[in-house]
Amino acid sequence: EEMMNMTEAWLRNHRLLYTGATRSPFILSIHDATINFVSFKTWLAQDYLFVRAFVPFVASILIKACKESDDDGDMEIILGGMAALEDEINWFKREATNWGISLSEVVPQQANINYCRFLESLMSPEVEYTVAITAFWATEAVYQESFAHCLGEGSKTPPELKETCARWGNEGFGLYCQSLQRIADRCLRTASEEELKKAEVLFLSVLEHEVEFWNMSMAA
Numbered sequence: 001e002e003m004m005n006m007t008e009a010w011l012r013n014h015r016l017l018y019t020g021a022t023r024s025p026f027i028l029s030i031h032d033a034t035i036n037f038v039s040f041k042t043w044l045a046q047d048y049l050f051v052r053a054f055v056p057f058v059a060s061i062l063i064k065a066c067k068e069s070d071d072d073g074d075m076e077i078i079l080g081g082m083a084a085l086e087d088e089i090n091w092f093k094r095e096a097t098n099w100g101i102s103l104s105e106v107v108p109q110q111a112n113i114n115y116c117r118f119l120e121s122l123m124s125p126e127v128e129y130t131v132a133i134t135a136f137w138a139t140e141a142v143y144q145e146s147f148a149h150c151l152g153e154g155s156k157t158p159p160e161l162k163e164t165c166a167r168w169g170n171e172g173f174g175l176y177c178q179s180l181q182r183i184a185d186r187c188l189r190t191a192s193e194e195e196l197k198k199a200e201v202l203f204l205s206v207l208e209h210e211v212e213f214w215n216m217s218m219a220a
């Protein structure tokens, strides 16, 4: 029998929480076109702040990859992800203008503060590459699965939100997430019991933070 990858095993064992994160009421409301645009604007403004905090987190993983990875290919994948974040920040600025949002006046909400604080805790050099890359993969995978659903068969996503959904729901981003998952699984194969446990706990923490982030947007 073929060995199951660790991330696959987690996805199977924590299906309910994963589905909670990837099929949030916010995402379902985009999918069925019942979304309140106030919620969308809240999400957009808060996610802009999140992505700004995400950049140093990804940079910290790039540093860990250079120091700790046994595969040269990791650097290019993570570097590509970082480069895409520059484009993403510019996209947020344009999109905010289109929706009449002044980004300089956005105040981070509690769920966003909590999530960013969590990412910051993972930036410490004490946190192993295996553990950090697993959290990174989970963060990206939730957005990919969520927004891809809004473009899938039977979706009624409003035309003005399709570009947003395509940012994370496109095939290229899906392949990028698969690359991150492959890196995580490769690292997890040789990880100690303690690292495995830590990585699984952080995987679950990411899912919980994602749920809270969607709920925060929806509540506005």
Ligand code: HMH
Pocket (backbone or CB within 6 Å): 047, 050, 051, 054, 139, 140, 143, 210, 213
């Ligand atoms: C809250 N999670 C959140 N925002 C994002 N932009 C992503 C994940 C994907 O990078």
